[in-house]
Amino acid sequence: MSLNVNILLCLFLCAEVTGIQSLEQVPWLPCQLVDERVKFNDEGHAETEYQHRDAGLQFGHPGDSALNPNTITFLVTGSKVDMRKYIEGAVVEHQLQCEIRRYSTEGIQMRWPGLGAQEHDIWFTCTLRHTDGLFVITSFLRHTPATPTPGQANYHHWAAIADRETLTTSTVMLVLTRSPSVRVGLVKQQSLHCQFDVDHKAADLTVEWRLQRRGERTTLFSHSSRSGQTEGDGVTLKGIGRGDASLTLPLTKQSSEGTYICSVSVPPLFGSHDIALHIMEPPxxxxxxxxxxxxxxxxxxxxxxxxxxxxxxxxxxxxxxxxxxxxxxxxxxxxxxxxxxxxxxxxxxxxxxxxxxxxxxxxxxxxxxxxxxxxxxxxxxxxxxxxxxxxxEFGSWNFVLWLIFGFGFILVMVAILCVMLPRLSSARKANQRKPY
CATH class of the missing domain: 2.60.40.10 (Immunoglobulins)
Known part of the structure; x- marks a missing residue:
């Protein structure tokens, strides 16, 4: 491991030791690039091969040298959206999983409405996941190649990335949740966290919440900034205006259990997170x-x-x-x-x-x-x-006690009879007298 990487890991660990709650000052994060290669078999069907490659996120300025030249470097520059400020809690390297994947716009060729964007931009997603389930953050990285290559939005024709290549990117949008898995009891108020950030005021923004339960998918909430239409409830429009799409559920019941899907769309990008809600009531x-x-x-x-x-x-x-x-x-x-x-x-x-x-x-x-x-x-x-x-032990003393108890009970019953019999006899004679 190079000296630069050792220094960076030391910075990363120091953030945990000193109790820093944000990693905004950390210049580099280790990642895995899950690369894809699509080929067609003899029957003409597409097959995707996945290759895990060492990579890193480096935060800096255009033209910066790679801090770790032995890996693929995604140099994040000039971004209004900084994924690091959303990493909360003391985090060390083994608690944070970073994964980068290619992102297909499904053939849609359009210019992102942010500064410096081009129609031929190449897209990647970067997912930061806390191993203890504290958060999941998905960021969209935009890369403008020096030489435009047609068809880059089509996942069948990805451009090759060299082992030590540096790609200059910009974070344009992210979607995150701090509740990827929720355990809650019955008849409880519960909020499911979903947050987003975009590098510009999105005129074409769509926020949706859906519930998937037992093979059925139900739309709970949807809002489109373009049409102004809102359906369902549980999310406030004021919250959406500041990037908070959290859903407040009614009092929980057994049918509340399922997978809740928060999705945020700003064409050509679509980000979503699955939130598993488990009803747990202790005995x-x-x-x-x-x-x-x-x-x-x-x-x-x-x-x-x-x-x-x-x-x-x-x-x-x-x-x-x-x-x-x-x-x-x-x-x-x-x-x-x-x-x-x-x-x-x-x-x-x-x-x-x-x-x-x-x-x-x-x-x-x-x-x-x-x-x-x-x-x-x-x-x-x-x-x-x-x-x-x-x-x-059922012994002699026990037997004596039982005799005393039984004899006493008999005496009490005899005394009661002696008192009650004369009274009953008098009452019977009184009833036999005939009036004249």
């Missing part, structure tokens, strides 16, 4: 017993673990037993006598499930701990609910 876990159960030897008790109100359906419930004095390194024993109810589906879209077993008390189990463990995709850690079993 409420409870037992039908207290934290301690006291049973006599050979006694029985039905123990139920209940998981309620979870979504989606993928829940796992297990019962375990930890022997008393479990410090001996014994692992909890999974119970194999557990029975399960069927999944109960509630009106709000959530589910419930019960896991139960019949506890047979024995003296050698006294002091053992039983716990129910519930795992669900909405939980970082499983939920555990437990109780301790105390078993007592």
């Amino acid at each position: 409420r876990v409870s037992l039908n017993v207290d934290s301690t159960i006291s049973l006599v030897d050979r006694g029985e008790q039905k123990v139920v673990c209940e998981a309620e109100g979870y979504y989606p359906l993928d829940v796992e419930m297990e019962w375990f037993r930890e022997p008393s004095g479990g410090g001996g390194g014994l692992l909890p024993e999974k119970l194999d006598t557990v029975l399960y109810s069927s999944h109960r589906h509630h009106r709000d879209g959530t589910y419930s499930l019960s896991a139960f077993f019949l506890l047979h008390a024995s003296l050698h189990d006294s002091g053992s701990k039983y716990f129910c463990r519930v795992s669900h995709s909405s939980l970082r850690m499983p939920i555990r609910k437990s109780f301790t079993l105390i078993v007592t």
